[in-house]
Amino acid sequence: MLADPKGLTPRALELMHKVADGSADSQEREEWAQSLATSPTLYPEFEAIKRVVQQVDALPLVEPPASMKAGILKELRQRRPATAVPLVSKTARSRWQRPALAWAAGIALIAGSAYLLERHPQSGATGVNPSDVAGTMGVTNFRSWRIVETREPAAAEMGLKLVLRQDGTLFAVEAQSNGTRIPGTAEFRWDTLALECVGVVPPGDNLEALNRSGTMRLNPARVGGPGLLQPVVVLRARAGFNKPQEVVLLAGGREYHRATISTK
């Protein structure tokens, strides 16, 4: 709470606001009245807060467009076939089942893999130089987090190992290269509604843009060769989403790895 310039005690401050917004019960109103009686200098403060409450309460309410509901349902019907299809499959799978999204995702994954490999002197170390991580949180020590899943390279000609680490609601997904070059492009993809990107290696990507697209593309020019930087995306599970989520690594035009993130 902000410091109160008038020297109100926390209790008096709460009473003042509750009386001003009408949420105080009779006992609290009486208690506030006694406070005012003993400290009349509080009255101007009380009046000022009451005016603010009235001004905000007086903001006009505007009805949503009458067509909004119809528009939502029309869009849903167009997205789904006429026959009811249960929504019980995992989110990621239902997304990829849509041809346009699957196509776009494929392109994105190809781009992503190529970005994975960048020269990085500490790629095998426990920690990572903070200057090599873009992010707003203390994510530079992600290599010390618990490994919850590893996926070995799916094909000898595209040697990408995926490592998933967890620290509470934070998850670091790393693509480790065995030095072979990714044909085409590659990328990480995740659900922006359930997961927030809070850091990436190497730095350079705009986190806001990543959180809008749910895609971290891996620059093809940076892929290939041993001892190169291993790209990482650090994701945080958003509040309210406690179902398992999937992060997909696309490479060479197809799904290469899929890691499951769960806070349970």
Add this chain to the structure above:
Amino acid sequence: MFEEESDSAIVDRCRKGDIEAFGTLVDRYQRPIFHAVLHSVWNYEDAREISQQSFLKAFEHLDTFDTNLKFFSWIYRIAMNESINHLRSRRASEPLQDDAAYPAATLDPQAAFEALQRSNAVHRAMAALEDKYRAVLILCHILQLSYRDAAESLNLEEKTVKSRLFSARQLLRERLEDMGHAG
């Protein structure tokens, strides 16, 4: 006696593919969601689009919804995330229009202008607040939620909501005084 179907029961039907059932949830929550978004982005058309997208996203992600939460709390967070993303992209590209929030005024022109002027001053002051302060003002004043319901919507403790609300009112008062709109 007729009992209103619970949100979680409707969500169950939606998860089985019943699109029409989702219309009931839209009926229940389109007004508060639209109001919350409108007072965040302050543009009628943008608010319509963001609200609509929020419901579509909610439907698409119903399998991730935790039925221990209230549906409103969940879709409110979706809508606020969408609004924040929209504001971030707009700040980089275009200024906010003072009169963009409302469709054509239905009051007489002078009264409409004065009402808009007053509400715009309050809104400009609100827009200058940090997101966390604006959120409690929207929930507790615009949507008229109790402290407890606002706390649930924001995934905060009730005492934190109170603290933020009291601070938000104080900050709003100072900004309105600076703008010459102290009431």
